[in-house]
Every structure is written in structure tokens, then in C-alpha cells.
Amino acid sequence: MLDVEKGAKVFGTDQRTYRSDGQVRVCGITKVFKLSKKQMRLEKLDFPTRVAVNGLSFTTYPGEIFGLLGPNGAGKTTTMRIIATLIKPDAGEVFIDGTGLDDDNTIKKDIAFLTSDLKIDPKLTPDYLFDFFSALFEVEDKVREERKYDLFTRFGIDRFAHVKVADLSQGMRQKLSIVLALVHDPKVIVFDEPTNGLDITVARTVTDYLKELAEQGKNVIISTHIMSLVQKLCTRVGIIIEGKMVECGMVSDLLSANPGKDLEDIFFDVFSKYSTAEGGK
Amino acid sequence: MRNIKLIIKRELHRVFTDKRAVIALIMPGLIMMVLYSAMGLVAGGTISSANEKVSLVSVYGDGYEVLKQYVDEKTVQVVQLDEFNKEQLTQSVLDGDCALVVNITDYDSESGRIACEFYFDRADEASYTAVSRFSALLEAYNAAVNAPIYDLSVINVNANGNDYASSLVIFMLVPMFIVLFIFASALNICPDSFAGEKERGTLATLMMTPVKRSEVMAGKTISNTILTLIAAVISFGGVVISLLVSGSQMGISGFELNIGGWDYLYILLIIMGAALVAVSLFTMVSVIAGNIKEANSYSMPIYIVGMLLGMLPSFDITTDAVSWYKFLFPIYNLGLSVKQIMLGQLEVYQLLIVIGSSLVFFALICWIASRMFKREGVLFSA
Numbered sequence: 001m002l003d004v005e006k007g008a009k010v011f012g013t014d015q016r017t018y019r020s021d022g023q024v025r026v027c028g029i030t031k032v033f034k035l036s037k038k039q040m041r042l043e044k045l046d047f048p049t050r051v052a053v054n055g056l057s058f059t060t061y062p063g064e065i066f067g068l069l070g071p072n073g074a075g076k077t078t079t080m081r082i083i084a085t086l087i088k089p090d091a092g093e094v095f096i097d098g099t100g101l102d103d104d105n106t107i108k109k110d111i112a113f114l115t116s117d118l119k120i121d122p123k124l125t126p127d128y129l130f131d132f133f134s135a136l137f138e139v140e141d142k143v144r145e146e147r148k149y150d151l152f153t154r155f156g157i158d159r160f161a162h163v164k165v166a167d168l169s170q171g172m173r174q175k176l177s178i179v180l181a182l183v184h185d186p187k188v189i190v191f192d193e194p195t196n197g198l199d200i201t202v203a204r205t206v207t208d209y210l211k212e213l214a215e216q217g218k219n220v221i222i223s224t225h226i227m228s229l230v231q232k233l234c235t236r237v238g239i240i241i242e243g244k245m246v247e248c249g250m251v252s253d254l255l256s257a258n259p260g261k262d263l264e265d266i267f268f269d270v271f272s273k274y275s276t277a278e279g280g281k
Numbered sequence: 282m283r284n285i286k287l288i289i290k291r292e293l294h295r296v297f298t299d300k301r302a303v304i305a306l307i308m309p310g311l312i313m314m315v316l317y318s319a320m321g322l323v324a325g326g327t328i329s330s331a332n333e334k335v336s337l338v339s340v341y342g343d344g345y346e347v348l349k350q351y352v353d354e355k356t357v358q359v360v361q362l363d364e365f366n367k368e369q370l371t372q373s374v375l376d377g378d379c380a381l382v383v384n385i386t387d388y389d390s391e392s393g394r395i396a397c398e399f400y401f402d403r404a405d406e407a408s409y410t411a412v413s414r415f416s417a418l419l420e421a422y423n424a425a426v427n428a429p430i431y432d433l434s435v436i437n438v439n440a441n442g443n444d445y446a447s448s449l450v451i452f453m454l455v456p457m458f459i460v461l462f463i464f465a466s467a468l469n470i471c472p473d474s475f476a477g478e479k480e481r482g483t484l485a486t487l488m489m490t491p492v493k494r495s496e497v498m499a500g501k502t503i504s505n506t507i508l509t510l511i512a513a514v515i516s517f518g519g520v521v522i523s524l525l526v527s528g529s530q531m532g533i534s535g536f537e538l539n540i541g542g543w544d545y546l547y548i549l550l551i552i553m554g555a556a557l558v559a560v561s562l563f564t565m566v567s568v569i570a571g572n573i574k575e576a577n578s579y580s581m582p583i584y585i586v587g588m589l590l591g592m593l594p595s596f597d598i599t600t601d602a603v604s605w606y607k608f609l610f611p612i613y614n615l616g617l618s619v620k621q622i623m624l625g626q627l628e629v630y631q632l633l634i635v636i637g638s639s640l641v642f643f644a645l646i647c648w649i650a651s652r653m654f655k656r657e658g659v660l661f662s663a
């Protein structure tokens with residue numbers, strides 16, 4: 001079983017990427033998309049396929065926030081959708097606590113997937129939606145009510161519990177979508193670009209909560225290209241370029257290995273080193 | 282099963298807590314009711330006078346003796362002729378001295394089989410009424426003696442007059458309206474169910490829960506069907522009211538518009554069949570399309586073709602018996618069967634064919650749609 005990215009440089013003292021005792025183990029996943037004729041024409045491509053993710057592997061652990069970094073089109077969203085069981089990889093496998101994703105209806109109870117384009121129905125109320133999702137996750141009524149109270153008060157949704165989503169502010173909606181993704185108290189939280197489109201106060205609430213989740217022992221995986229966010233949140237990062245993991249390790253090691261440079265400089269160096277001319281968009 | 286129920290509940294909750302959605306749901310039916318009642322009133326007004334009068338019918342031929350007992354003297358007054366002078370009789374029909382001339386050309390006393398000719402004036406309402414009353418009489422005779430179908434040729438004596446039946450064409454529009462309004466209702470409901478959710482990004486949210494795709498598919502198809510049926514039943518109310526308002530019995534062009542009891546049940550069943558057909562088609566489109574706009578533009582051609590197919594039987598003004606296989610074609614058979622009801626000619630087995638064919642069509646399209654829904658690409662509009 002492939003557990004290590006071949007050719008990926010693992011820096012510093014962190015050897016955990018090599019180990020197979022992680023909670024989420026991404027093992028050599030590949031995803032090739034068929035492109036429509038329109039897409040080919042628009043992007044002036046000769047081949048009707050695009051390799052979005054190319055033999056990617058990494059491992060993450062409970063209690064950490066792992067950052068997937070990479071330029072636009074590197075394959076971050078695709079990777080996260082695969083972990084979240086929304087799409088299936090063409091090759092490779094993902095394990096969560098040793099269970100493959102194929103059994104996706106039980107595995108879904110362990111995962112939450114959040115993204116700026118996962119939205120909520122404008123015609124329903126937060127209260128209704130919370131109960132609806134809890135029911136799909138088969139959360140017990142008593143647990144559900146407690147959790148609803150906790151999360152709603154924490155994110156300030158309680159006052160709007162019976163207001164239709166359409167009438168909520170953008171920030172409130174974003175917070176609600178996070179709350180709704182967590183109704184089942186998942187072990188693994190996959191969050192694609194967590195602060196995308198949020199104002200600083202809401203972004204702060206979100207990042208604080210992510211930290212808290214990690215402290216509670218949850219396994220948080222985020223994707224971003226905002227380096228300040230990485231510096232604040234992530235303990236470990238993996239850098240993806242053109243669907244391949246090129247570097248992976250502790251943020252602190254990355255910084256100490258490049259004295260005098262901040263994260264942005266370091267990533268820029270990495271990108272220029274690994275990206276090929278014909279590569280991703 | 283539990284998840285399917287949850288999804289159905291959510292879909293219905295979405296609609297019924299939204300005033301605008303509720304109005305959109307019942308609108309086609311309401312329009313149907315108002316429109317049709319208004320037209321029914323107008324038509325009813327023009328017809329009632331002829332209906333109240335007794336029809337004067339001149340009959341020539343031996344076979345009349347056996348028909349005699351079926352004559353309802355309240356509606357038909359028969360003058361028996363000793364000789365058949367075509368010119369003279371034709372003139373009397375044209376002059377309105379008698380409403381209809383019936384020439385019994387053949388009577389087989391063994392089998393009871395009767396052949397006859399009707400001479401009538403197509404521009405005259407009273408003549409139409411007489412035709413319909415006398416053919417009802419023949420049918421009654423036919424049923425009673427269990428004779429083979431009588432030979433009947435209906436001959437128009439007025440070459441210049443406008444067809445009186447064409448002024449009653451609104452009754453032939455019933456099938457068209459039924460198909461039209463049901464398709465409109467389904468078109469109102471279905472695009473939102475998948476394409477709308479994709480557009481809003483809520484479908485991927487739903488797929489993050491342990492619900493299976495087949496459950497989402499089933500839940501949404503069922504709730505689309507329920508909603509369309511609600512709209513359809515309201516439309517049905519429209520049909521019933523309009524038919525009641527315009528009078529339940531009128532004679533039109535050699536056939537009887539005789540709607541009652543069972544016919545309403547048949548119409549309801551056909552409406553349900555139409556709802557299933559429309560829901561399956563538009564739900565499939567909704568699965569394929571990335572957003573509501575796309576769903577609507579893909580649905581439009583289907584809507585138009587569907588409407589044309591449903592209308593086709595209305596344009597066929599012949600009243601001959603219809604071959605059974607014509608009831609197999611989806612959508613076309615809906616218009617056809619409603620028309621046959623209007624003509625009082627729908628047989629139960631034909632209705633069963635229509636319902637069966639609609640169910641098969643529904644199942645087939647739903648199967649295709651769920652196959653498409655299993656493709657992962659459909660989850661994301663990008």
C-alpha cells in the first residue's frame with residue numbers, strides 16, 4: 001500500500017507523513033476529468049482530459065490542522081471532494097481510521113465537508129435545517145437539541161433560528177453552513193478555503209472555532225492560498241502543484257529551514273521550482 | 282425509506298411555507314377554472330335552447346318498427362315516411378321543417394343489424410341535436426339486441442353553411458388544456474428540484490449526509506409528483522366546474538357530450554397519468570441541467586412537443602372508433618383519451634392502456650434520470 005508520496009520532499013524532523021497510523025490516509029489518489037468540447041475550446045487544449053490530482057498521498061492526525069496549499073487549479077478542491085466522498089478517485093484510496101471510503105454511508109458520519117460553494121436552502125429556517133440534517137445523520141433528539149443550543153448560541157444564530165435563510169445576512173449564512181456541517185459531531189473536518197468571501201469578524205469566528213475543534217481532538221484539513229491564515233492556523237502543510245504533493249511537513253520546520261523568509265517567500269520559491277510550463281491553470 | 286420520507290417532507294415544507302410557491306402551484310388550475318367556466322357559460326348559453334326542444338325526425342324504412350320502443354318521446358318526435366323522396370326531404374331539412382331525415386337502408390331481422398343514412402344540416406344546431414339523439418337511440422338498440430355495429434353514414438345536406446360543431450370547438454379544447462396545464466404545472470415545479478439545488482449549491486450539501494443518491498432521486502421525484510398532482514387536481518376541479526356550468530348534456534355533431542359519474546373518475550386518472558409523464562420528463566431534464574435557466578430552456582422543446590402531441594387528437598374531427606394501439610403512445614394518448622371521453626366513446630380497456638403506458642413511460646424515464654444522477658459530474662454545475 002502506497003503511503004508515501006514518491007519524490008515528495010519531506011522536510012525537517014517531521015516523519016509523520018511516512019507513517020501509516022494516521023487518521024486520514026490519502027494513498028496515491030488520481031483523478032482525471034473528461035473535458036467537454038466547450039472547455040477544450042475555451043482553454044485551447046488538445047487533449048480531452050485533465051489530470052486534476054496525480055498520485056497524491058498524505059496522512060493527517062487527530063488534533064491537528066493540516067493545510068493543503070497550492071496555486072489555482074493545483075487540485076486542492078478535487079482532493080477534498082474525494083476525501084469527502086463527493087467524487088471517487090480513478091486510482092488510489094483514502095482511509096479514515098482504517099476504513100475505506102467505499103462504504104460511504106457510514107463513513108460520512110465521520111466527515112464534514114465545508115466550502116464556500118456548499119450552500120444552504122434559502123427557503124428554510126436554521127432550526128428546520130438543523131433538525132433535517134440531524135435526522136439524516138440519525139442524531140438522537142436529545143443530543144440534537146443540546147448541540148443545536150450550543151452551536152446556535154456560539155455562532156449567534158439563536159436569535160435567527162426561525163428566520164428564513166434568505167433573510168439572513170451573508171455572514172450569518174456562512175456561519176450557519178458551518179453549524180449545519182457539524183450537526184453530527186464529525187471526527188474529520190474538511191474545509192475548502194475556509195475564509196473565502198468572509199469579512200474579518202466572521203473569518204475570525206471561523207478560524208477560532210477551527211482551532212478549538214483541533215484542540216478537542218478533531219482532525220481539520222483546510223485548503224487555502226492565504227499564507228497568513230496558514231501561519232495562524234496550521235500545524236502542518238502539504239504543498240500541491242499540478243496534482244502532486246511536492247513538499248510536506250511542519251510549518252515551524254519550514255520556517256526554520258528558510259531563515260529570513262516568511263511563508264509567502266517560501267511558497268513562491270517552491271512554486272517556481274516545481275511548476276512546469278505546460279502545467280495546471 | 283426513512284430518508285426518502287425526510288426528503289419528501291423537506292420538499293413539501295419548502296413549498297408550503299412559501300406563499301409565492303403556493304400561488305404558483307395553484308395558479309394554472311385557477312386559470313383553467315376561470316377561463317373554462319367563462320367559455321363554458323358562453324357555450325352553454327348558445328346551446329340550451331336547442332336542447333330544450335323536441336327534435337322532429339322523419340324516418341323511412343322497414344327496420345323502424347324495432348327501433349320504436351327506444352324512442353324517448355320527450356326529446357324525439359318521429360314521423361314515419363311511406364316513400365323516400367330524397368330531393369324533397371333534403372329540402373325539408375334545409376328549411377328546418379324537420380331536423381333530421383333517417384333512411385333505414387337495410388334491416389336484417391335475424392341478426393338485428395341495421396344500416397342507415399342520416400341527412401342533416403351541419404349549420405343547424407337543432408339538426409345536430411337530432412343527430413346526437415337519434416344516434417344515442419341506435420346505440421341503445423344496438424346494446425339491447427347485442428347486434429353488430431350498425432352501418433351509419435351521416436350526410437350533410439347543406440354544402441354552404443358553416444359547420445355548427447366548429448363553434449363548439451371549445452369542448453375539443455378540453456384535452457388540449459388538460460395536457461397544457463399539467464405540463465405547465467410540472468414545468469413550474471421540477472426544474473427547481475435538482476437544477477435549482479445545484480445552482481444554489483445545496484445538492485452537494487445534501488450529498489454530504491449519509492443519504493443515498495437513489496433516496497434523493499426517489500424523494501424528489503415523489504415530491505415533484507405530489508406537487509404536480511395537487512396542481513393537477515385543482516385543474517381537474519376546473520374541468521369539472523366548467524363542465525357542470527356549461528351543462529352536462531349537449532349534442533354536438535352526431536355525438537353526445539354526456540359527461541357524468543365515471544367520466545370524472547376517468548378524467549382524474551388521465552390527469553394523474555399526465556402528471557406522471559410530465560414529472561418524469563422535467564425531472565430528468567432537471568437532473569441533467571446545471572441551473573434553473575438551463576433546465577427551463579431544455580424543458581421548453583419538450584413542453585412544446587408534448588403540447589402538440591397532446592393536442593393532436595383534438596384536431597382530428599372524425600369520430601370513428603380508435604384503434605387500441607393509438608392509446609399506447611405517451612402524451613398523445615392523454616389528449617386522445619380525454620377526447621374520447623368527451624365523445625362518450627372511451628372504453629375501460631383503452632383507459633387501462635393509457636394508464637399502463639403512462640406508468641411504463643414514467644418508470645423508464647425515472648430510471649434513465651436516476652442513472653444520470655449517479656454520474657458524479659451532475660453534482661456540481663461547474
Ligand SMILES: Nc1ncnc2c1ncn2[C@@H]1O[C@H](COP(=O)(O)OP(=O)(O)OP(=O)(O)O)[C@@H](O)[C@H]1O
Nearest residue numbers: 033034052071072073074075076077078079281663
Ligand atoms: N468537474 C470537473 N471537470 C473538469 N475539470 C475539472 C473539474 N473539476 C476540476 N477540474 C479541473 O481540475 C483541476 C484542479 O481543480 P481544483 O478545483 O481541484 O483546483 P484547486 O486547487 O481547488 O484550485 P483553486 O485554487 O482555483 O480552487 C483544474 O484545472 C480544474 O479546471
Ligand SMILES: [Mg+2]
Nearest residue numbers: 076077078192
Ligand atoms: Mg478550489
